[in-house]
Amino acid sequence: DQQVKQNSPSLSVQEGRISILNCDYTNSMFDYFLWYKKYPAEGPTFLISISSIKDKNEDGRFTVFLNKSAKHLSLHIVPSQPGDSAVYFCAASAGGGGFKTIFGAGTRLFVKA
Amino acid sequence: DVKVTQSSRYLVKRTGEKVFLECVQDMDHENMFWYRQDPGLGLRLIYFSYDVKMKEKGDIPEGYSVSREKKERFSLILESASTNQTSMYLCASTEGGYGYTFGSGTRLTVV
Numbered sequence: 001d002q003q004v005k006q007n008s009p010s011l012s013v014q015e016g017r018i019s020i021l022n023c024d025y026t027n028s029m030f031d032y033f034l035w036y037k038k039y040p041a042e043g044p045t046f047l048i049s050i051s052s053i054k055d056k057n058e059d060g061r062f063t064v065f066l067n068k069s070a071k072h073l074s075l076h077i078v079p080s081q082p083g084d085s086a087v088y089f090c091a092a093s094a095g096g097g098g099f100k101t102i103f104g105a106g107t108r109l110f111v112k113a
Numbered sequence: 114d115v116k117v118t119q120s121s122r123y124l125v126k127r128t129g130e131k132v133f134l135e136c137v138q139d140m141d142h143e144n145m146f147w148y149r150q151d152p153g154l155g156l157r158l159i160y161f162s163y164d165v166k167m168k169e170k171g172d173i174p175e176g177y178s179v180s181r182e183k184k185e186r187f188s189l190i191l192e193s194a195s196t197n198q199t200s201m202y203l204c205a206s207t208e209g210g211y212g213y214t215f216g217s218g219t220r221l222t223v224v
Binding site for chain 1: 117122148153154155156157158161171172203205212213214215216217218
């Protein structure tokens, strides 16, 4: 039973347009959510996070939105660049310390030049 | 920048072999983790450690053990490798916050 679901295995977007990656979760105890980015042959790198007390967090071209009632979060990348092409993992954690963070299956983003 | 180093990028082992995957971090982090990444399943936690000689089971510990004799080093051990343990293994560390720093991964193939 996957507690964190990324239902789109892949997404293709034109350079300069907006990329929207979606994530759903089932555990209402999750109180911290993160997005990681992974290039081939590298480990995931932390991208952006949001606490459950907020509904939006922005960092440059990246914005994460959290809808607690729908148990849904999304990552917006605008404008998208070819270097954004990677696999994006959504992750969620309950309680302090980040132990046992649960990851989604990932969405592969292709940004076409 | 904190660095997490995994000793091998690629490994090929035979069924039944005992396999050691090594991970070293250089920023004095308390917490270290081992995940495996499989297509369609994302990253699944095998074991984690919050202090030297301390370990906790993750979601899929069966067939694995770990060792943390020094703060900077966290080893994953496959006691008797099986083909269903063919996977990408990722080590991570964190100071105590939520953002992990991952190593580059070890792609293990068990034949």
